[in-house]
Amino acid sequence: MSLDAIPIHVITPPAGEPGLTGNAPPLLRELAEQVKRLLETGESSAIDLSALPLTPTDLDWLHEKLGAGEIAVTLQASGESTLNETACPGIWWVTHRNEQGAVTSQFIEVAFVPELVKAHPQDVAIGLENLELMISDL
Amino acid sequence: MNDLQFLTWVRGTGLDIAVGIFLLGVLWRLIEIYTLGRKKDLAAPRHAAGASGLHTVFRRSLPPPGMLKRSPVSYIGGYIFHIGLAVIVFLGAPHILLITNLTGLSWPGLPTQFIDLVTVVTMAAMVVMLVDRINKPVKRFLSTFEDWFTWAVTFLPVLTGWLAVQHLLLPYTTMLALHILSAEILLVVLPFTKLFHAFTLFGSRWYNGSANARKGVPV
Amino acid sequence: MQGPLIDTLARQGVTRRTFLKYCATLASMMALPPSAGRAMAEAMAAARRPSVIWLPFQECTGCTESITRSHSPTLEGMIFDMISLDYQVTIMAAAGHQAEEALRNAMLENDGKYLLVVDGSIPMGDPGYGTHGGHSFVDHLQQAAKGAAAIIAVGTCASYGGIPKANPNPTGAVSVSDIIKDKPIVNIPGCPPIPVVMTGVLAHYLTFGSLPELDAKGRPKAFFGETIHDRCYRRPFYDQGKFAKTFDDEGARRGWCLFELGCKGPVTYNACATVKWNGGTSWPVESGHGCLGCSEPDFWDAGGFYKALSVPADPLKLAAAAAVVGAGAGVAVSFANRAKKGAAKKAHQPITLADLEK
Incomplete structure (x- = not known):
């Protein structure tokens, strides 16, 4: 039996259906508040995008509004993560993916530098040890 | 018994009992009422324009001249909550599904948001009518236990249904079960209280109308 | 370690x-x-x-x-x-x-x-x-x-x-x-x-x-914390009153709400709608089948997987018998009423002027 015997009709959603819920615009205001806080107190913050009722269209809209900045960081750690600066400095679009490339979580981080980019002092200390070991071997 | 078991009981055994008592009561009372018979009117029938059973069925749905002004709450509130109840029961999607399952009849429903709005308006009308009944000395004097009881029994399914949909007060499962239970209480109570007017209303109007028409009086 | x-x-x-x-x-x-x-x-x-x-x-x-x-x-x-x-x-x-x-x-x-x-x-x-x-x-x-x-x-x-x-x-x-x-x-x-x-x-x-x-x-x-229904991406269709009536109709292909096909989403508390399964690939409702309510107590005995929540969990067994009993009671009472009326008619004695003047 060929698969053609099974009637499968793919229905494409009618063109012009916006899919915008109106939940994205208020996020811009929240981001403005968070950026203000970052400037005044230096306190960084983040918005968990997967915890909010946003459709893919909403996310596209938000992505488009925030635009792309100068820095794009790629992190290879159990799948690729991207930490990209948006056109508004201080606002970073953070996407974590698993090994299969599926998005596991998505955040908008408001910080001068995203936390994940900074090296942890303990790791730096280990790095120094290695470096000193290297020097002593010279 | 946990909430899902409670829900399953009201959907199963509870509904079975409620529908059983409802059918029993309705058939009993309808047969009893319509087999009572009336004495033959030996007088020669008179005729007057607009006097007939059918006329009365419709005319009694409209307030007599001047009455709308004298007791607006009873009339306007009454219209609103009766129409509201009909819309909720017969045009809410889950309710249609129940009727379809029980009778095989099916028709399209209305969007949830609209039903929601109608529910709120219906509840408001019912509350206003209750307050009116309490505030007006004459209405209060004329009210018996049955009046308060039937008000509550009618109001509860609307309230619990709304609370369930809005996720208020109790978890949805429990609220839905309470909603179905309250509707079942309404079903059980309906044939044996004044709520039976849902079945006898048009028949008795017709009877009064045609009896009076014979006497040449349009009522 | x-x-x-x-x-x-x-x-x-x-x-x-x-x-x-x-x-x-x-x-x-x-x-x-x-x-x-x-x-x-x-x-x-x-x-x-x-x-x-x-x-x-x-x-x-x-x-x-x-x-x-x-x-x-x-x-x-x-x-x-x-x-x-x-x-x-x-x-x-x-x-x-x-x-x-x-x-x-x-x-x-x-x-x-x-x-x-x-x-x-x-x-x-x-x-x-x-x-x-x-x-x-x-x-x-x-x-x-x-x-x-x-x-x-x-x-x-x-x-x-x-x-x-x-x-x-x-x-x-x-x-x-x-x-x-x-x-x-x-x-x-x-x-x-x-x-x-x-x-x-x-x-x-x-x-x-x-x-x-x-x-x-x-x-x-x-x-x-929330029901499947509340976080379901098909929820807007429920609110619009758009339901799939069978598993292969127009509504099913358009991805409409599966409530009428027995979805237990409204009474099931779980995270499937947000976390999904198989690495976020899909989940039961997304694959076109209603929720069975598997994370609720006694889901197996909750009135059938393919029965909508608002319809009877079991077929009505008493209804027919109750209708017969009701009709029987009505007929019996009407006979009793007729007998009463007949008796009253029989017992009726016309009063004459002479009776009143006694």
């Missing part, structure tokens, strides 16, 4: 950033604020690995399958690096007396501190329905529970009795919480449960040293 967890992980080639990323995702799934991800990472990195004992009772191993074969092996597997799984008959190398000794040792060495994971229900009808090494399941559970810091009931069977408890419950199956009353118990129901819910609970325990906030049915609120 003792010492801070981060060192253990580092030895296995897991970098700090990988770990941070994992914690951020986990916090997001547990509906914790983004800042909690960092707090979790710090606390967990410094934590010691708790001993975990896993007891299987009347179960199908589906729960173990769900967790051990979860979507991204490294991430979910990471939680197994964070715990010391001292006894798990399905996946441990030891067998027979060696395995039982491992169990005894773990219980003795970590008395009062180990986590007890249970999958499967416990038969109470006859102890012979379920034994292990010559001891009944209920004895095993009671003994292991004595020294446990907390118990995690994995799957609907351990949480609420599940399928073994389905009517007529031949083995007299009960849940863990029906037997153990003096220990904190977390229920992670589901048939099977979502892997990340289990890892989330373990991560919470590692981070905060306590169990997460639970609802009235003992489930972590973070994952079981």
Whole structure:
């Protein structure tokens, strides 16, 4: 039996259906508040995008509004993560993916530098040890 | 018994009992009422324009001249909550599904948001009518236990249904079960209280109308 | 292997950033604020690995399958690096007396501190329905529970009795919480449960040293706080009154609401709609089938998987009989009324003028 015997009709959603819920615009205001806080107190913050009722269209809209900045960081750690600066400095679009490339979580981080980019002092200390070991071997 | 078991009981055994008592009561009372018979009117029938059973069925749905002004709450509130109840029961999607399952009849429903709005308006009308009944000395004097009881029994399914949909007060499962239970209480109570007017209303109007028409009086 | 967890992980080639990323995702799934991800990472990195004992009772191993074969092996597997799984008959190398000794040792060495994971229900009808090494399941559970810091009931069977408890419950199956009353118990129901819910609970325990906030049915609120229906991407169709009437009609192809096809989403509390299955690929409703309500107690006996919630759970048995009785009563009463009327007519005596003048 060929698969053609099974009637499968793919229905494409009618063109012009916006899919915008109106939940994205208020996020811009929240981001403005968070950026203000970052400037005044230096306190960084983040918005968990997967915890909010946003459709893919909403996310596209938000992505488009925030635009792309100068820095794009790629992190290879159990799948690729991207930490990209948006056109508004201080606002970073953070996407974590698993090994299969599926998005596991998505955040908008408001910080001068995203936390994940900074090296942890303990790791730096280990790095120094290695470096000193290297020097002593010279 | 946990909430899902409670829900399953009201959907199963509870509904079975409620529908059983409802059918029993309705058939009993309808047969009893319509087999009572009336004495033959030996007088020669008179005729007057607009006097007939059918006329009365419709005319009694409209307030007599001047009455709308004298007791607006009873009339306007009454219209609103009766129409509201009909819309909720017969045009809410889950309710249609129940009727379809029980009778095989099916028709399209209305969007949830609209039903929601109608529910709120219906509840408001019912509350206003209750307050009116309490505030007006004459209405209060004329009210018996049955009046308060039937008000509550009618109001509860609307309230619990709304609370369930809005996720208020109790978890949805429990609220839905309470909603179905309250509707079942309404079903059980309906044939044996004044709520039976849902079945006898048009028949008795017709009877009064045609009896009076014979006497040449349009009522 | 003792010492801070981060060192253990580092030895296995897991970098700090990988770990941070994992914690951020986990916090997001547990509906914790983004800042909690960092707090979790710090606390967990410094934590010691708790001993975990896993007891299987009347179960199908589906729960173990769900967790051990979860979507991204490294991430979910990471939680197994964070715990010391001292006894798990399905996946441990030891067998027979060696395995039982491992169990005894773990219980003795970590008395009062180990986590007890249970999958499967416990038969109470006859102890012979379920034994292990010559001891009944209920004895095993009671003994292991004595020294446990907390118990995690994995799957609907351990949480609420599940399928073994389905009517007529031949083995007299009960849940863990029906037997153990003096220990904190977390229920992670589901048939099977979502892997990340289990890892989330373990991560919470590692981070905060306590169990997460639970609802009235003992489930972590973070994952079981909302119904499937409320978080369902098909919800707008429910609100618009657009329903699939059969599994192959226009509505089904358009992805309309499955309420009329018996979806139990409105009364089922679980995270499938948000977390999804198989690495976020899909979930039952997305694949076109209504929710069975598998994470609710007694879902098997909730009136049929394909019956909408608003229709009768059972066919109405009394209705026809009641209608006949009602009609009969009506006819009987009407005869009684007619007899009364006839009698009244008969007893009627005309009054004459002469009578009145008497």
